[in-house]
Amino acid sequence: MSDSDHTHETAPVTRFKAPTRLDYTVTAAAVTADFLRHILEQRLVGRRCPVCAKVYLPPRGVCPTCAVRCHEQVEAGHAGTIDTFSVVRIPFEGQVLEPPYVCARILIDGTDAPLLHIVGEIAPEEVTLGMRVEAVWDDRPLPTLARVRYFRPEGGTP
Amino acid sequence: MIPTAVIGIGQTRHAAKRPDVSMPGLVREAALRALEDAGLTFADIDAVVLGKAPDMFEGVVQPELFLAEALGAVGKPMFRVHTAGSVGGSTAVVAAHHVSSGVHKRVLTVAYEKQSESNAMWALSQPFPFLPPVSAGAGGYFAPVIRAYIDRAKAPDHIGWQVAVKDRQHGALNPCAHLQLPDITLEQVKASPLLWDPIRYLETCPSSDGAVAMVLSSDASTCRNPAWVLGTSVRSEPLLFAGRDEVNPRAGQLCGADCYAEAGVTPDQLDCAELYVPFSWYEPMWLENLGLFESGWRAVDAGHTKLGGRLPINPSGGVMCSNPIGASGMLRFAEAARQVRGTADAHQVDGARLAMGHAYGGGSQFFAAWIVGSTRP
Numbered sequence: 025m026s027d028s029d030h031t032h033e034t035a036p037v038t039r040f041k042a043p044t045r046l047d048y049t050v051t052a053a054a055v056t057a058d059f060l061r062h063i064l065e066q067r068l069v070g071r072r073c074p075v076c077a078k079v080y081l082p083p084r085g086v087c088p089t090c091a092v093r094c095h096e097q098v099e100a101g102h103a104g105t106i107d108t109f110s111v112v113r114i115p116f117e118g119q120v121l122e123p124p125y126v127c128a129r130i131l132i133d134g135t136d137a138p139l140l141h142i143v144g145e146i147a148p149e150e151v152t153l154g155m156r157v158e159a160v161w162d163d164r165p166l167p168t169l170a171r172v173r174y175f176r177p178e179g180g181t182p
Numbered sequence: 183m184i185p186t187a188v189i190g191i192g193q194t195r196h197a198a199k200r201p202d203v204s205m206p207g208l209v210r211e212a213a214l215r216a217l218e219d220a221g222l223t224f225a226d227i228d229a230v231v232l233g234k235a236p237d238m239f240e241g242v243v244q245p246e247l248f249l250a251e252a253l254g255a256v257g258k259p260m261f262r263v264h265t266a267g268s269v270g271g272s273t274a275v276v277a278a279h280h281v282s283s284g285v286h287k288r289v290l291t292v293a294y295e296k297q298s299e300s301n302a303m304w305a306l307s308q309p310f311p312f313l314p315p316v317s318a319g320a321g322g323y324f325a326p327v328i329r330a331y332i333d334r335a336k337a338p339d340h341i342g343w344q345v346a347v348k349d350r351q352h353g354a355l356n357p358c359a360h361l362q363l364p365d366i367t368l369e370q371v372k373a374s375p376l377l378w379d380p381i382r383y384l385e386t387c388p389s390s391d392g393a394v395a396m397v398l399s400s401d402a403s404t405c406r407n408p409a410w411v412l413g414t415s416v417r418s419e420p421l422l423f424a425g426r427d428e429v430n431p432r433a434g435q436l437c438g439a440d441c442y443a444e445a446g447v448t449p450d451q452l453d454c455a456e457l458y459v460p461f462s463w464y465e466p467m468w469l470e471n472l473g474l475f476e477s478g479w480r481a482v483d484a485g486h487t488k489l490g491g492r493l494p495i496n497p498s499g500g501v502m503c504s505n506p507i508g509a510s511g512m513l514r515f516a517e518a519a520r521q522v523r524g525t526a527d528a529h530q531v532d533g534a535r536l537a538m539g540h541a542y543g544g545g546s547q548f549f550a551a552w553i554v555g556s557t558r559p
Contacts, residue, residue: 039201044241050311060312077273078424082312088423108333110325111379117304122314124379127316129326136424140316148379153333170314 190220224254345541353499
């Protein structure tokens, strides 16, 4: 063994990387499972609170304001209004989408709280507050809100 | 309630990376400085209250357990607080209550983050099951809220640049501050890249390693300049509910109002405030949310929030200069205490007698505030 090897073996360890990984399976609870079954039928179905009458999409099993169970299912529209948005231009580790992309809070017709989604088929600098947008569906039967690939300006690209 | 005072304050030098210390070394550095400032040792401490941001940020679960020895807490009550980014503030409030309730006489409270051993951007960008992959860090979350504020308040773009410059000028007076940009200009901020439109690079906080500690006590007899805790408050609200106003959250309003009421002061009596501003636009937003100015952006534009102005905000440079996330809230509380103790050195507000510390966290859901004063209540 050479001297350098010896030094290497006895040098104090001051830092090391220990990556960890967790893989897990998420099972949707009943209310979300209903929502996902509707997504498979290309429908957006939320739930209405029996007390405050607000409609949430994705549905909430319990109203966050009234703390009561929500049973009534409500068919929402496939279009909505941009409440506010940002343009993500920063790349980061684990990013799924290619920047720049528009991330918007969209108030879907017939609902009362905004949904976070992507806006596409339009240059980011042309997106405006209050813009009307509509869902563009993925043909594949994906049980996720990402089956709406993105929202685009209503009636197609202006 | 038993009158409670801050009698010792210590903080580390904040930097992008502190490879010279481990996590226990980092918290101990702040704790020993606070004890030295108080003229005490670990043996004098009855309990330790620790705060940090979510465990996922460094991948160390329940770090309070492995930090107990470094903080002299073995065999003593130790309490961990979790309220996301506001945690430093909530931790200080919990520590104050440990004393004001009469349960303990002297409490050491510590908050920290070692961001160089983590990736908070990654941790805050995890896709949620069954939803589109829209998470893009804290900036991705807050940028739409900032856009909504700009639209609602009809604020000109340069307000965000002004706060970015002002806080860095303040930070240049604070040797502990991580970012040292004494010569920063509006033009540089304006020309810096858009990360999360409308947020530009120089309008964001850095990622820092750092810690801060305070000793709170009902016995201030050994301290010539205690900072008395006059009012504390924490409030929270859900992340999502119909009609939620995230630009001006109700929980934040209630937190401020409750804190003023407990302290028996009105906002116009404050000499300065340290507010949690991780993106420059949050200064005008919180000025309005806390009732400090009717129009936050007009106050910024008029220079009221600069050192020497009507109500200096973040004389230390604030989160815009140093962001060890878990410590960022407690740094606001500690810097407010430094002001009324008259120990803020080059960033001292002349004659400060009443100061506010503030923190927020999550999706503008968790709020904490305290008001400290130089006079015993």
